[in-house]
Amino acid sequence: MLSPEVLHALRNLPLAARQAVEGFLHGQHHSRQRGAGLEFSQYRPYQPGDDLRRLDWRLAARSDRYYLRESEVEASLTVHLLLDATASMNHQDDNGLAKLDYARLLLAALAYLARQQGDAVGLTVLHASGHQHVPPRADTRQLPRLFHALEQTTAAGRFPAPADLQSLTARAQKRLLVCVSDLYEEESEIRGLLARLRATGAEVLLLHVLAGNELRFTYRGALTFEDLETGRTVQLNADQQRAGWLSRQQQWLRETATAARRQGFDYHLLDTAEPLDQALRVFLQRRQAAL
Structure with missing residues (x-):
């Protein structure tokens, strides 16, 4: 499998999606x-x-x-892709790959894979002013629509207010909803939206994306950290804070996974430094279960 860094370097989202999926489907058992x-x-x-x-x-x-x-x-169903495009997704790993870059690659590959399976695919991009929506379709022009929307997406601001997202909770039969987010939220607004969508009957696959330097806290020395969504800053010595950071992060990840699964979501943590194959495999497994 090609690394996300190599796929991103292609600067061609349709090609990157095809390269990521092409070898993966070989030998897979389809429903x-x-x-x-x-x-x-x-x-x-x-x-x-x-x-x-x-x-x-x-x-x-x-x-x-x-x-x-x-x-x-x-067998086919409707796959609805949901992208968190708030400002925290601009955070970059040590290799320069942002979480948004990884999310775009991942969702493009999932869209390509879903169309290979005969599914109708749609996309919703969540941003500060509300959302951009590409309705699910199964025609031959849908992939170019989705790729274009992903290529044009930038991350900014905070998560939209619930009132701006009411149209997303419309009921749909045989719908698999795939959300890609770093789950940085103030009051569980992201998981609140997913819970409302789950209540409509959607199967929810939550792909929690974090950068490698977040997961392993690879920073060194005295640094100033900035919250990308609020602008707040904090100064600390990374070497002194590493053990405490990693301990608190592991606790947060355990609590996040437990809460998500309690709400009925299929939750998986992804590292932006790792290839896309884990997420593609999880998607196929969840898709088969949703049929």
Whole structure:
């Protein structure tokens, strides 16, 4: 698997998404159902009302019996991608890759993978003034729409107010919602939104994205840290604070994971320094469970 840093360096989101997914799908077991797809499965006797175009006329000529060729088609659903584009997502790892860069790569790859599975895919970008929405579709022009929206996304401000997000809670059948966020919030506003969406019947896959230097606190010496959303600053000695930081962070991550799973979310922590394969695998597993 190519690293996120290499994929980002391509500066071509459609190509990066295809490269990330291309090798991953090989050997994967897809969820399938009987239907009129392209891959032959078996024969079954003709019944009145069946589509005669699926009748095997050669077999009928040889045996004087009428059989239809049954195929396998992949089951599909609606996948709704949700991107946290608040200012904290601008935080960069030591390699210069921002959490927003990683999130864009990840969501582009998930969109590509979902279309490969035959799903309708949509995208909502959450930002300070509300949200940008690309309605779910399954047509051939949807991926370029999604890639363009992701490429144009910038991170700024704080999480939007609940009143600005009411339209997101519309009920949809067979919907899998995938949220990518760093979960930096003041009063659980992100998880509050996901809980409301979960209450509409959506299956929620929460991908918690943090940079490697956040997870491992790789900073050295005396530094000034700035909150990207509030502008508040704090001065500290990284070497002196490392043990306490890591201890408090691990406690926060445990509490976050426990709370998310208690709310019915499928929660996974992702490191921006790691390839996308874990998230793609988790997505396929959750997709199969949602069908």
